[in-house]
Amino acid sequence: MTNIHASASGGEAGALSWPRGFRAYTGHGGLRDQGDDISVVASDRPAVSAAMFTRSLFAGPAVVLSRAHAAGRDLRAVTTLAQNANVATGRQGEANAAEVVGRVAALLGIDDRHVLIGSTGVIGRPLPMDTIRAHFDAAAGRGPEAFGAGPLDVARAMMTTDTRPKTAVRAVGAARIVGVAKGVGMLEPDMATMLAYLFTDAELPADDLDTALRTAVDRSFHCLSVDTDTSTSDTVAVLANGAAGPVDLAEFTAALTDLCLDLTRQLASDGEGATKLLRVTVGRARDEAQARRIAKSVVNSPLVKTAVHGADPNWGRVVMAIGKNTEDRDRDITPDRVTVAFGGIEVYPEEPTPQTLDALTDAMRQSEVSITITLGLGTAEATVYGCDLSAGYVRVNAVYTT
């Protein structure tokens, strides 16, 4: 695996291109006042695919339709409508999602069942089908030359309250994996995350691709929580068109995991109102599930999040958040075995010395704050990602209608 760190803000961003055989276009379909809000990424040849979706009971028609199409493991295109989730919109919402898929398939000359559709934004409002239809009519008129958009254009067209487009790329042998993602709030992914699409020219069987995706998601998007709220539209999908030939599965899985973790960190640090990325690692746990349970309890604690916002190394709130996890299976955790460190500097049970206090203050003021906890019970470890809780989160969500 070779790291090519071409994230949106990186120096190589301008050069970021699709893996061989993929192309994309973006356009304005009237979902927002201005700017591109519809995107399509497609493979010029058949591809194998794997996908995971929200477990929300209120999953929208885009998810329901995409889940059915993804079952064939041969998706070739992904289309996204931004600013409207098309959730809880009844039968008309289902018909609208199906019509958009049909339009995209016609544009590409492929069957509907090869198209995945994502929808993100406000819940409970009908799609503006008049302007969407006009958009697709115009796109059909432009033909293949419409497809000149790069990953950054697509990531930008997927944004809602995101402040930055999220992209990432990794190389595996002769192949590359390119990912685009969006999501800033309603963000505690469960089984998948808010719209992350991964495209690769690697050649590998659908079963292997599925296994690789599940491994990668479990170690990345599933370790993310901005606000404990799980979206109705979460979707993550990977398309592999084989244009670059076969790859080693272990290498591919490692690269895919690393890429997903890159996107996860981008999502966390752009969490609604976030000023800091928060990374919580729990080590010396009995098992990984316990480590993750405790880490999630800490990363989701509003009191820990506000303390991090205030640059306060408040270990009292950290031990509170560990202790409030009162499932019977976690009652082997005992206060006198627990240690807590901020930025690698232990604060409990050993308090910082005058010598380390400056370093601690400095660590709390960074744009990324790490909390490391050890339980003294075993050897398992887990890391989760989140962000601080600021007045900005309240502001954006008290006025914005999702």
Add this chain to the structure above:
Amino acid sequence: MTNIHASASGGEAGALSWPRGFRAYTGHGGLRDQGDDISVVASDRPAVSAAMFTRSLFAGPAVVLSRAHAAGRDLRAVTTLAQNANVATGRQGEANAAEVVGRVAALLGIDDRHVLIGSTGVIGRPLPMDTIRAHFDAAAGRGPEAFGAGPLDVARAMMTTDTRPKTAVRAVGAARIVGVAKGVGMLEPDMATMLAYLFTDAELPADDLDTALRTAVDRSFHCLSVDTDTSTSDTVAVLANGAAGPVDLAEFTAALTDLCLDLTRQLASDGEGATKLLRVTVGRARDEAQARRIAKSVVNSPLVKTAVHGADPNWGRVVMAIGKNTEDRDRDITPDRVTVAFGGIEVYPEEPTPQTLDALTDAMRQSEVSITITLGLGTAEATVYGCDLSAGYVRVNAVYTT
């Protein structure tokens, strides 16, 4: 049961007195810069008692000691130290808690094991024992006449970031029940709540008192969540000294429950940064546990809380919060059976009409906002209490060290 609504802000507040046989004092022990921070409430005769405590793994020495004393079911006095939780303070913290209990017992001329101690405030700082000792020396010098404090004085001496003292009173036959409570953040009680003490002159067996307390707590404090964070110091205790003679158990339980609910609502509406009390009722559930699970999911959703703060009847976020409850046992919930109403006005699936829209806007602007959900599965119902999420919550917790 007779309702005597003498809450702190009510007109009768000035007249609120203890049940027969109880007395109290408050004083300044140097825990905060100024104002009373130590309180003692005691019965002048033996009493029976029942108590419940936090299930936090990091319960402090006050809880550990009180739990042992409460096991005797014959508590006669309750003392509270405000501004310092004395949690995670090691062996010295245990010795300090025991010393305070000893001082209170000596002052009252009773055995240590009849004293319950509560501690609330910052975690991880040693108690200022010098000023605390000086305080008790002075109190011992004053003798019985120190005991002139009323419930409102005690509730005030228990406050930390509370903006209002919380008291409530109910009558049962010839007896009365008086409650005092504190708590504004780190407030999702589990098995008990952040310091609520109930005093009654009713006469009833300890077993019955225990049953009544568990029933009352289950229907009140357990239905409260300000921020999902469970305190290390939660304690609720009831002392009954029998001075008013026997009471009907059912009547007593109803009065105690009603009183605890009164305190619960006071705690919720004074949640840190809160501008609105939020009441979520889930009806037509399969069973009460399901109703409560879904109601908690809604009342704790940061996106629902911020919408309520912005007076936005955002049912999309409510269905999101219902749907994110993805436990297998709740997968019988189906979107097309669910209804959602704000202030009694249905918003899903029937949208408000132009006629009801004004009433809806009005309902969202009240200081108490109710969300009513029906699941269409059965007949069970549950109500939980919380508050909105405002920039004030962030402010108070980004600067205040708990």
